[in-house]
Structures are given as structure tokens and as C-alpha cells.
Amino acid sequence: MDFGKLIPRNYKAELRKAVRGKGIYLYDDEDREYIDGCCGALIxxxxxxxxxxxxxxxxQLLTLEFAHPSRWKNDATLEAAEEVAxxxxxxxxxxWFVSGGSEAIESALKLARQYFVERDGKGSGKTTFxxxxxxxxxxxxxxxxxAGSMARRREFTPLFQESPKIPPHYCYRCPYDMTCPSCELKCATALEDEIQRIGPERVIAFVAEPVVGSTVGALNPPEGYWQRIREICTKYDVLLIADEVMTGIGRTGKAFCVDHWDVVPEIICSAKAxxxxxxxxGGILVSQKLVDVLKGGSGAFQHGHTYNANPASAAAITATIRIMKRDGLFENAMKRGEQLMAGLKDMMDLPIVGDVRGLGLMRGIEIVANKDTKEPFPPSIKAAALVTSCCMDQGLVIYxxxxxxxxxxxxxxxxxxxLIVTExxxxxxxxxxxAGLEEACVRLKP
Ligand SMILES: Cc1ncc(COP(=O)(O)O)c(C=O)c1O
Structure with missing residues (x-):
């Protein structure tokens, strides 16, 4: 495929050309219509x-397109911060505003470390996430x-510092071979065990997605999971960082996903929507406790990017949140999400649909070769790619x-x-x- 001078994500990918979009629809260069069923990547x-x-x-671009945040404040970002707050x-x-999800997480990690250094002194032993x-x-x-998608990180492991990890709440394939609620949330108490193992005096924070997105397909937590995680973090003076890059800004039916459980972390990372x-x-939402230590200490967050506090992005953030609040889109995400889930459950009659899950308008389907044994398809078959292509042929984009x-x-x-989707x-x-899944069933039949 010819990409001209552009380095694409994948030179070998056969991509259709997107030329315009309106509402929930995208159109290609033959004016074929597709439902954007995944908002790109929930954006x-x-x-x-x-x-x-x-x-x-x-x-905003005509009024003030840029003024460097180290030397200027500007109304657009002050207003956007009010709107997010x-x-x-x-x-x-x-x-604190940034340009995307990775920058938001990087900012959260550095701020969390700086918090302990400013609070406890330069010798703070808290160094582990x-x-x-x-x-x-x-x-x-x-x-x-x-963490991350193994396929995307494997070749780079010698370059980064591997954080200790606990198993996820993957109830469909419980890492402990247990069932909820008799498991008593072993996957949450695993955090306490890990903190003890490392030593609480060395642990800065626990970082997790409230509903796990791209790596597992909308893994929503069992009842009580986040409340238990919050208790453990508080008990050991470990900060809780919620990665809401995918779940944030209404996606799951609440402004932020942690609102479902009335859990307040020390930092929420947001971006995408x-x-x-x-x-x-993107941005991070930071608790008063952390800001007070920073204000009373050095006063300066030791971090920054050129596009931190960018006026044009700030204008987009303010407008986005105002429209979402005005048009009741968080509530719509909840209602339409339940409708979507009811329809997905009906698809459990299909032989390759192993599990359906998620929250609000963030839903996922796990595809399996055998529903009784939960055996997956051999990776060489590329079942997820095939299902995606079958849905694309139907005019539906999935992730x-x-x-x-x-x-x-x-x-x-x-x-x-x-979130504007109608009934x-x-x-x-x-x-x-x-229709896409039925076609995939035919093509995946052994
Ligand atoms: C949960 C989560 N965190 C962080 C990121 C990184 O965001 P970005 O791609 O904007 O850097 C993503 C991106 O998909 C994400 O899904």
C-alpha cells in the first residue's frame, strides 16, 4: 500500500482512506458509510x-494559539481547569494539562514521586510503582x-524499568481459579501482599485502569474491588492512581469511572475523550493533599512539555465537557450502554462469543474457539483481526x-x-x- 512519504503505523496494513465524518459515522473515499463503533480508540x-x-x-486559535506555559498563564486553560474540576x-x-494519555501517566508518576520527596525529604525510599x-x-x-500489550513492549523490555505487577480481576479466566464472591476478592488483596513483600516504605503508588480497556476488552471489576484497593492504599500510605485515559469523561456512564464506587484516588489520569x-x-486531576505539599515545598512541579496548558486544546476540553453536561451524555452513556449490553448478551448464542462485559458505553466481547473449555483460537489464525474485518465489511468499526x-x-x-448514540x-x-460475527463464525469454523 502506498503511504507516500508518511511513516504509517504499519506499512503492510491495507487501510481504507477516511475522508470525512459526521455524528457517529465515518466515510471513506468511495463515500461508503461506517459506524464508528469504537470512537477510534474511545476518543x-x-x-x-x-x-x-x-x-x-x-x-481560540485566532485569539491566542500559544503562549509558553513557563512564562504565561492564559484564560483558556484556567477555564478548562474549572470545567474539569x-x-x-x-x-x-x-x-495539570498535557497532550495525551502517555504524557498524563508520566506526569502522574513524576508528581507522585515528587510528593514523597517534598513531604519526606530527598532520602525518601519511595521509588516503586x-x-x-x-x-x-x-x-x-x-x-x-x-504494563502494556506484550506484543508492543516485548522488544523494548531492556530499555525500561519493570514495575512489580499483580494479577488483574479477570473473572472469566480467574488467575486463582476461583469464583466471585466466594474468592473474597483475592485479586484485590494481592495488592496488600505485594506491598508487604516490597515494603510499604518503598511503594509510591498503585496504578490501574478502573475498567481495563484495550488489553483485555472492557474488563469491569467485581463488586467491592476498588473500595478494597482504596482501603489497602490508604492503610499503607500508598497513593492510588486511576488511569482513566479510556474510561474518563463519561464513557462508563459517570463523569469518571471511579464515581461508580465513590472511590477517590489521589490522581486521575485523563485523555482521549x-x-x-x-x-x-490530556490531563491529571490531583488531590489537594498532593498540591498542598507542592505549594508548601518547592512550589514547582519538576516536569513540563511544550504543549502543557495549550490554549487550543483547552478550548476543545471546555467545549467538550460543557456539551456533555448540557446534553446529558453521561446519562445517555449509561442508558444506551445497558441497551448495548442486553444486545451483546443475546449474541452469547453464537459459537465464538465466550464472554461479554464492560460498563456504560465501554463494552467488550471475548472470542473463543470452544465455549465450554474457553480455549482460545491459535494466535496464528488472527481471530480478532478476522472479526474486525468482517464487521468492517458490514460498515461497523470495532477495536x-x-x-x-x-x-x-x-x-x-x-x-x-x-456518547451521542441514539436508541x-x-x-x-x-x-x-x-452479521459480522456470523460471517466470522463461518470463516473460523475448524
Ligand atoms: C488506559 C490507557 N492509558 C494510557 C494510554 C496512552 O494514551 P496515549 O495513546 O494518548 O498516549 C492509553 C491509550 O490507549 C490507554 O488506553
């Missing part, structure tokens, strides 16, 4: 071609050490992922349409998805 939550957000960014849980009313297998926190050298794809944007069982085997995909459009998504 375009307001859908495509939103004139209000586009105008807000345009107006208006939907933030607990005391997470302090916001704990994360989970089957998580994705970004593609930078720093974030890859936390924060500006709904209209400008590169595939692999390797969640042992880093190699396992196929799943995310289905996460824009009739969900019905249409379900119709196209069933």
Missing part, C-alpha cells in the same frame, strides 16, 4: 463534525514498565486486541460508540455486529 465521544467544538478551537470526584480539583498485568498505560519508555478528538489533550491470556493467546474486541443507532450497531 471521539462527541462524534465527528461537531461544529460547536470546532468553532471553539477556531476562535466541575466534574471531578472528591478533592481532585487541581488539573505497582501495577497489574493486562493493563495498558502508554507507549513511552516510562509507561511501558508499568477529554477533547473528543478535536485537539490533542480488536489480542494476547490477554498469556501475553500471546486470546482474542477480544471493544465496542464503544460515541435506533444502537439497534443498528447490534444488527451489523451480529
Amino acid at each position: 471521539s465521544s462527541l462524534g465527528h463534525g461537531n461544529e460547536e467544538v470546532a468553532k471553539a478551537v477556531y476562535d 466541575s466534574i471531578a470526584p472528591g478533592d481532585l480539583k487541581n488539573v 505497582i501495577a497489574r498485568w493486562n493493563s495498558y498505560h502508554g507507549s513511552t519508555i516510562g509507561t511501558m514498565g508499568l 477529554m477533547a473528543s478528538g478535536y485537539s490533542p489533550a 480488536p486486541g489480542t494476547g490477554m491470556i498469556n501475553g500471546v493467546a486470546g482474542d477480544q474486541f471493544l465496542i464503544a460508540p460515541p 435506533a443507532q444502537i439497534d443498528d450497531i447490534l444488527k451489523k455486529l451480529r
Whole structure:
């Protein structure tokens, strides 16, 4: 395929050309219509071609496109911080803006470390982050050490520091071979064991996605999991960092996913839907406790990027959140998410649909070769890619992922349409998805 001078994600990929978008739809260069059933990677939550957000960014670009954050403050970012704070849980009313998810996680890691250095002195022994297998926190050298898609990080392991990891709450394939609730949340108490093993005086924070996204396919936690994690972190003076890069800004039916359980972490990382794809944007929401130590100490966060506190991205963030609040899109995500889930459960009659899961408009399907034994397809068959291609032929875009069982085997995909989706459009998504899956069943038959 000819990419001209552009270095693409994959020179060998056969990509259709996207030329325009409107609402939940994308159009290719033959004017074929596709439902954006995954918002790219859970980004375009307001859908495509939103004139209000586009105008807000345009107006901001004409007024002030850039003024370096080390020498200037600007109204656009002050306003965006107010807007983010208006939907933030607990005391997470302090916001640091960046350009995307990996930068948000990097910022959170550095701020968390700096907090302990400023609080306890330069000799603070707190140097370790704990994360989970089957998580994705970004593609930078720093974030890859936390976890990530094995296929994407394997070749780079000598370059980064590997964080200790606990197993995820993968109830469909419980790492402890137990069932909930009789397991008494062994996967959550694993955090306590890990903190004890390392020594609480060495642990800075636990980092996790509230609903695990791209690496497992919308893995929602069992009842009580996040509350238990919060208790453990508090008990051992370990910070809790929620990676809400995918789950944040209404995706799961609440402003932030931790709101479902009334859990307040010390830091929430957000990106993707924060500006709904209209400008590169991300941020961290930080608790007063951390900000007070910083303000009373050095006063300066030892971190920064050129596009930190960028006015155009800030305008996109403010407009996005205002529209979401005004149009009741968090509530819509909850309602339409339940409708979507009911339809996905009906698809359990298909021989390759092993599990359906998720929360709000962040749903996932795990594909298996044998439903009774949960045996996956051999990785060489590329089952997730085949299902994606079958759905694409139906005019539905989904987000595939692999390797969640042992880093190699396992196929799943995310289905996460824009939060503006209507009842009739969900019905249409379900119709196209069933047709795509039925075709995949035929092509995957042994
Ligand atoms: C949960 C999670 N964290 C972090 C990231 C990294 O975000 P970005 O690709 O914007 O750097 C992603 C991206 O998919 C993500 O899903």
C-alpha cells in the first residue's frame, strides 16, 4: 500500500482512506458509510463534525494559539481547569494539562514521586510503582514498565524499568481459579501482599485502569474491588492512581469511572475523550493533599512539555465537557450502554462469543474457539483481526486486541460508540455486529 512519504503505523496494513465524518459515522473515499463503533480508540465521544467544538478551537486559535506555559498563564486553560474540576470526584480539583494519555501517566508518576520527596525529604525510599498485568498505560519508555500489550513492549523490555505487577480481576479466566464472591476478592488483596513483600516504605503508588480497556476488552471489576484497593492504599500510605485515559469523561456512564464506587484516588489520569478528538489533550486531576505539599515545598512541579496548558486544546476540553453536561451524555452513556449490553448478551448464542462485559458505553466481547473449555483460537489464525474485518465489511468499526491470556493467546474486541448514540443507532450497531460475527463464525469454523 502506498503511504507516500508518511511513516504509517504499519506499512503492510491495507487501510481504507477516511475522508470525512459526521455524528457517529465515518466515510471513506468511495463515500461508503461506517459506524464508528469504537470512537477510534474511545476518543471521539462527541462524534465527528461537531461544529460547536470546532468553532471553539477556531476562535481560540485566532485569539491566542500559544503562549509558553513557563512564562504565561492564559484564560483558556484556567477555564478548562474549572470545567474539569466541575466534574471531578472528591478533592481532585487541581488539573495539570498535557497532550495525551502517555504524557498524563508520566506526569502522574513524576508528581507522585515528587510528593514523597517534598513531604519526606530527598532520602525518601519511595521509588516503586505497582501495577497489574493486562493493563495498558502508554507507549513511552516510562509507561511501558508499568504494563502494556506484550506484543508492543516485548522488544523494548531492556530499555525500561519493570514495575512489580499483580494479577488483574479477570473473572472469566480467574488467575486463582476461583469464583466471585466466594474468592473474597483475592485479586484485590494481592495488592496488600505485594506491598508487604516490597515494603510499604518503598511503594509510591498503585496504578490501574478502573475498567481495563484495550488489553483485555472492557474488563469491569467485581463488586467491592476498588473500595478494597482504596482501603489497602490508604492503610499503607500508598497513593492510588486511576488511569482513566479510556474510561474518563463519561464513557462508563459517570463523569469518571471511579464515581461508580465513590472511590477517590489521589490522581486521575485523563485523555482521549477529554477533547473528543478535536485537539490533542490530556490531563491529571490531583488531590489537594498532593498540591498542598507542592505549594508548601518547592512550589514547582519538576516536569513540563511544550504543549502543557495549550490554549487550543483547552478550548476543545471546555467545549467538550460543557456539551456533555448540557446534553446529558453521561446519562445517555449509561442508558444506551445497558441497551448495548442486553444486545451483546443475546449474541452469547453464537459459537465464538465466550464472554461479554464492560460498563456504560465501554463494552467488550471475548472470542473463543470452544465455549465450554474457553480455549482460545491459535494466535496464528488472527481471530480478532478476522472479526474486525468482517464487521468492517458490514460498515461497523470495532477495536480488536489480542494476547490477554498469556501475553500471546486470546482474542477480544471493544465496542464503544460515541456518547451521542441514539436508541435506533444502537439497534443498528447490534444488527451489523451480529452479521459480522456470523460471517466470522463461518470463516473460523475448524
Ligand atoms: C488506559 C490507557 N492509558 C494510557 C494510554 C496512552 O494514551 P496515549 O495513546 O494518548 O498516549 C492509553 C491509550 O490507549 C490507554 O488506553
